[in-house]
Amino acid sequence: MKIHIPKEEYMDPGHLACSGCGSPLGLRLALKALGEKTMIVIPASCMSVIVGPFPYSALKVPSVHVAFATAACSASGIRASLDMQGDGETTVVAWAGDGGTFDIGIQALSGAAERNDDFIYICSDNEAYMNTGIQRSSATPYLAWTTTTPVGNLKERPKKDIMAIMAGHHIPYAATACVAYPEDFIRKLKKAKDMEGTRFIHLLSPCPPGWRIASDEAIKVARLAVETKVFPLYEIEHGEIYMLTYQPRGIPVEEYLNQQGRFRHLTDEEMATIQENVDREWNRLMEQCEGATRRGVSRLAQ
Amino acid sequence: MKRVLSGNKAVAYGVMLSRVQVISAYPITPQTTIVEELSRFCAEGELEAKFIKVESEHSAMASIIASSVTGSRSFTATSSQGLALMHEMLHWAAGARLPLVMVNVNRALGPGWNIWTDQGDSLSQRDTGWIQLYCEDNQEVLDTIIQAFKIAETVYLPIMVVLDAFFLSHTSEVIEIPDREEVDRFLPRFEPQYRLNLKEPQAYFGLCSPDYYMEFRYKMQRGMEETVEVAKRVDEEFGRQFGRTYGIVEPYRCEDADVVMVTSGTVTSTSRVVIDRLWEDGIKVGLLKVKMFRPFPMEEIKGVLKGVEKVGVIDRNISFGHGGIFAQEIRSTFCNEDERPMVFGFVMGLGGRDVTPEVIEEAIHVTLDNSRPKEEILWIGLKG
Numbered sequence: 001m002k003i004h005i006p007k008e009e010y011m012d013p014g015h016l017a018c019s020g021c022g023s024p025l026g027l028r029l030a031l032k033a034l035g036e037k038t039m040i041v042i043p044a045s046c047m048s049v050i051v052g053p054f055p056y057s058a059l060k061v062p063s064v065h066v067a068f069a070t071a072a073c074s075a076s077g078i079r080a081s082l083d084m085q086g087d088g089e090t091t092v093v094a095w096a097g098d099g100g101t102f103d104i105g106i107q108a109l110s111g112a113a114e115r116n117d118d119f120i121y122i123c124s125d126n127e128a129y130m131n132t133g134i135q136r137s138s139a140t141p142y143l144a145w146t147t148t149t150p151v152g153n154l155k156e157r158p159k160k161d162i163m164a165i166m167a168g169h170h171i172p173y174a175a176t177a178c179v180a181y182p183e184d185f186i187r188k189l190k191k192a193k194d195m196e197g198t199r200f201i202h203l204l205s206p207c208p209p210g211w212r213i214a215s216d217e218a219i220k221v222a223r224l225a226v227e228t229k230v231f232p233l234y235e236i237e238h239g240e241i242y243m244l245t246y247q248p249r250g251i252p253v254e255e256y257l258n259q260q261g262r263f264r265h266l267t268d269e270e271m272a273t274i275q276e277n278v279d280r281e282w283n284r285l286m287e288q289c290e291g292a293t294r295r296g297v298s299r300l301a302q
Numbered sequence: 303m304k305r306v307l308s309g310n311k312a313v314a315y316g317v318m319l320s321r322v323q324v325i326s327a328y329p330i331t332p333q334t335t336i337v338e339e340l341s342r343f344c345a346e347g348e349l350e351a352k353f354i355k356v357e358s359e360h361s362a363m364a365s366i367i368a369s370s371v372t373g374s375r376s377f378t379a380t381s382s383q384g385l386a387l388m389h390e391m392l393h394w395a396a397g398a399r400l401p402l403v404m405v406n407v408n409r410a411l412g413p414g415w416n417i418w419t420d421q422g423d424s425l426s427q428r429d430t431g432w433i434q435l436y437c438e439d440n441q442e443v444l445d446t447i448i449q450a451f452k453i454a455e456t457v458y459l460p461i462m463v464v465l466d467a468f469f470l471s472h473t474s475e476v477i478e479i480p481d482r483e484e485v486d487r488f489l490p491r492f493e494p495q496y497r498l499n500l501k502e503p504q505a506y507f508g509l510c511s512p513d514y515y516m517e518f519r520y521k522m523q524r525g526m527e528e529t530v531e532v533a534k535r536v537d538e539e540f541g542r543q544f545g546r547t548y549g550i551v552e553p554y555r556c557e558d559a560d561v562v563m564v565t566s567g568t569v570t571s572t573s574r575v576v577i578d579r580l581w582e583d584g585i586k587v588g589l590l591k592v593k594m595f596r597p598f599p600m601e602e603i604k605g606v607l608k609g610v611e612k613v614g615v616i617d618r619n620i621s622f623g624h625g626g627i628f629a630q631e632i633r634s635t636f637c638n639e640d641e642r643p644m645v646f647g648f649v650m651g652l653g654g655r656d657v658t659p660e661v662i663e664e665a666i667h668v669t670l671d672n673s674r675p676k677e678e679i680l681w682i683g684l685k686g
């Protein structure tokens with residue numbers, strides 16, 4: 001599938017991201033997809049630094065920086081305010097990290113999603129608290145190294161299933177995306193833009209310093225996350241219609257894990273366990289997709 | 303129009319007449335009936351506003367910060383634990399220079415759970431950059447909310463309007479409800495200087511280095527200083543239009559008084575009764591009601607208390623390790639003055655313990671009968 005990537009730029013170069021960071025690429029693509037009638041909420045995260053300090057900004061759309069836990073409810077407030085002023089057109093976007101979404105911001109996100117407040121929430125997931133220097137979050141994968149899960153005390157719990165949590169809120173749209181698949185990401189954003197209510201996008205975005213990869217490897221590693229089925233690309237409509245949007249090759253997880261210093265300590269046995277986990281999750285996802293097909297809904301039918 | 307209204311209903315009328323556009327709130331005793339009444343107003347179309355039924359007070363404050371920066375007049379109400387939960391966002395609201403108005407129904411903080419009045423919740427937020435106005439009766443509550451929007455939208459600092467749990471929130475009084483058109487004339491539509499705007503994209507509240515931060519804080523302090531005069535002007539204007547004024551402090555029978563008692567909230571009304579009776583007996587006691595706690599109106603307070611030999615301050619709060627907070631503020635107001643009163647700091651009525659006329663009278667007698675306080679904190683009504 002080929003999709004047109006808009007030429008317009010709403011994020012300038014000269015921002016402050018580390019070289020090779022996936023996050024500014026993600027935001028740049030998102031703004032291209034959503035266009036100039038967009039307002040963006042940024043809670044504490046790497047992005048609060050990336051877009052530049054006062055009095056500068058790398059963004060050409062209005063932006064408001066908010067407290068760590070408040071991405072979703074801040075978006076609710078902007079939406080309510082615009083509605084009162086008769087502006088139903090502007091798209092309100094919250095751009096939060098995995099910490100701001102899976103952990104400290106999950107209460108506000110859950111509240112807003114349950115109310116089905118009208119905005120697009122993008123979780124830019126780099127699988128740890130990177131802004132504060134690589135501490136584990138509940139989005140950190142099983143057995144990954146971080147500064148708070150050092151070797152000898154690795155993360156023993158799986159990554160939280162945020163998509164299942166969001167699906168449980170019966171919101172109109174939730175999708176995964178990856179910075180290495182811009183067409184897929186843009187298509188999902190455009191689809192989300194045309195819907196109303198809470199729309200959630202879980203965007204995988206590698207962090208070279210945090211994942212212990214070279215700064216020119218982010219896209220390659222992000223691709224491997226998808227192709228190994230570690231991070232499948234799919235969407236969920238109304239909390240129940242699951243659809244795969246990209247068929248991964250299904251190569252062994254080692255090829256993904258071996259690329260990254262944060263998994264360097266893994267034994268063969270641990271790799272095998274991770275492969276089992278990935279296969280199990282993949283099968284579960286396939287069942288959910290098939291369930292949707294059995295019930296007679298498919299993307300074409302939508 | 304005259305109606306019999308509880309303090310909380312008076313709040314709702316104040317909000318409705320102020321034509322608030324976005325409300326976001328979370329219920330807590332004794333604030334809950336404010337939320338209920340405002341929900342009803344919105345549902346019945348008496349108030350055209352978006353009411354975000356958030357899942358916490360932290361989100362309530364965060365969402366009205368966002369609605370305000372997008373240009374809508376915004377309001378919330380809370381109490382006690384809810385206010386404490388908002389703490390991070392209170393700094394954010396003030397630092398963002400947003401003209402929010404919030405009602406806080408004064409309630410003690412746990413543990414143990416206590417739903418009754420004391421000032422520990424609001425005074426714990428002293429240094430967040432919020433203007434604080436304490437009300438004595440329900441009419442003042444309603445009028446102060448309307449005034450508060452006007453003050454806040456002039457100085458660009460948020461305002462907390464404070465009323466006592468139950469003594470005001472759930473007690474009904476006859477109230478004059480101002481005319482809608484009159485209020486519209488007094489309080490025009492909110493036209494902020496800056497707002498999130500597609501035509502002129504700007505970044506709000508981003509990273510702020512040591513090169514800039516301090517000047518922003520300096521300007522907040524200047525805003526606070528300006529607030530004293532702005533609040534007086536707004537109150538006078540309100541008086542000309544509606545026939546009621548309150549002042550930011552109010553001296554009561556202070557002329558020729560031997561001692562003056564300083565009060566806030568509903569303790570003031572009870573004290574008025576006690577003081578009237580004492581004057582009848584030839585005991586010369588004055589009263590100073592402090593309505594504005596932040597900014598602390600030092601000059602106005604000096605104007606009343608200068609030359610008074612002894613001042614008794616009634617605090618329904620305590621800063622642990624120091625004492626009653628109003629007493630501290632009064633002491634610091636005078637510390638560089640050559641002529642300064644002896645300050646008796648009374649702590650009483652914590653967690654809703656009744657501050658009766660007898661209790662107030664006891665404090666007055668301690669002030670009259672001693673040349674200086676025996677202790678830094680004079681506890682009244684403490685059980686053995």
Ligand SMILES: Cc1ncc(C[n+]2csc(CCOP(=O)(O)OP(=O)(O)O)c2C)c(N)n1
Nearest residue numbers: 044045046068097098099100128129130131
């Ligand atoms: C209430 C609060 N707690 C902690 C912090 C410190 N803090 C700022 S950003 C951050 C981590 C952000 O992690 P994530 O959301 O994953 O975004 P990333 O930095 O990885 O982009 C933390 C812990 C804060 N700003 N506010």
Ligand SMILES: [Mg+2]
Nearest residue numbers: 097098128130
């Ligand atoms: Mg992160």
